[in-house]
Amino acid sequence: MDIIIAVLFASAALSLILMVYFFLDYRRHKQDWKKKMRTWYPEEKRKSAISVLGDRYDQSPSSEKLHRKLQMANVTLLPSEYIGIHVLGFLLLFVVFNMIFSMSVLVSLLITAGILGAGHFLLFYMRKNRYEERFNEQLSEICRLLSNASKSGMTVTQGIDLVAHEINSPAREEFKRMSYELKLGVPLEQVLRKVQERNASRDFQLFAATLLIQKKTGGNLASTLETMAHTLEDRKVLHQTIRTMTSEQRYISIIVPAMPVFILLMMNNIMDGFTDPLTTTPGIVIMILFVLGIILSFFLIRKITNIKV
Template identity: 30%
Template sequence: MEYAYILFVIALFIAVVFLLEGLYMSWNASRGPVAKRIAQRLKLMSEQGRSPENSSILKQRLLSKFPGVQRLLERIPRIDLLDGWLEQSGLNMSVARLCAASLGCFAAVFALLWILKLPVAVAAACGLAAGGIPFAYVTAAKRKRLHAIEEQLPDALDLVSRALRAGHSFSSAIQMVGQELADPLASEFKLVFDEVNYGIPMQDALKHLSARVPGTDVGYFVVAVLIQRETGGNLAELLGKIATLVRERLRLFGQIRVYSAEARLSAWILGLLPIVLVLFLNIVNPRFMRVLWTDPAGEKIITVISVMMVFGAFWMRKIIRIKV
């Protein structure tokens, strides 16, 4: 009986291990990193109008999942610029979701400050500032993604240069970058290769790449390739020199960030300290701060201080922001 019990426990343990292993393999096959990369690649290749008469392979992004909201947003002038800005950030977010998040932050902060019995003007101003938080988040995500692309670009250019020296075509070199490197640069080069395979000229595909990744050294790469395809020359050597130039620029930019770190921290402290202090005093002793909201002289003081703080913030930003 004891042996049967031991064998039963061992068999139960093995069954549980196999069950967990099967669940993990099932999850990895549908939700794992490899499955996500395959799904993203298929999405880039198939998120296209599927009608035979549609000759464009560019992604058609929706402003909203709801047709009514989609039609409403399409009436707004220059809404495509906002959608392009979201696409450059790499976030899975539509224009409608961004606007809804902004309105939600505004309503939450305005209601909270109104409950705390702050003046309507102050609550509205703080609500507007909170409404800009989603836009600030998208801006930070875009900046982070473009910075990552800039850091990957020298390695991509070296890979293209070595592939050209080895006798591969330029389109094959672009495909190698999409396969060998990591995102986010790999996805952009994969999209360039897919566009060329679907019949878009290489010049137009590179221009699309430069438009999707603005404000980076990718523009130098695109301009160099376009000029070389028109005038000729050693493209492999040219790309190698551009890679060296980009590396030196990034190294210099890193040194400048180290040297200006203390100044940036001081600017953040000086900019946030008055706001935090006012909120803290208003919570601890509301009667002490009520004079600023009720007295006409206090309202004038708040206006002057706000203008001076905004001017000081822009001035400190201009001092510590060094372009390379």
């Protein structure tokens, strides 16, 4: 009897293993067939109404200014996505202040609007030159690529086309545009002037001037670009060292103003009516002075730590 039970148990276990094996094999073949069908007959993905509205806004002229600001801040978001994040942030912060911290509806709306407005301003203030900084950080690599291209016998136009394929963003987009314009017959000087209008940094001005002077007067372009690459790398290392040494002060300028606000909200959640004195005339005066002090200290700290290299 025990032998029969053991045989039946082993047969059941083997059947289960075979069933799982054939089921997984069937799923694998099914997925491969689906991939082939998608390749042969691609289906157009349906978009929701929100996505369609977002695409229309991104393509409208009213979004160009916001798109340009996001690009200069090196924020990889579409204007519709940025606005959508603000809408979700508004709803979330309103629920937090009204439900968790027990603030009134009007106060919650004002605080939420103030935080989002300040966040919008600080984002573009703190990252207003981030695009140029990222672009300038790549200039040393660009100079080295152009120098190697010149050593191998390529022209400046061919070197720019090489950089457009080898460099990463954000310089890739600029050099791709330069390469297309040069292939269409636009003079190099005019192409560089257009890029200088979009990137007015000193490093790129020096880079553009070097290319134009070497093109007009001749000379060893490879050696000049190689020397410039070493100089830009030394400047980048110095800039990163300064940012590392001043990182504590820059984070303090953000954390210190946020701490008393958080403590005030927590005390209001623990003790009912804790913020009621702030609605009186002396309380309003104190709040105004407090906000002005926070804003002044923030800009002073950022100004002191903003060391030009």
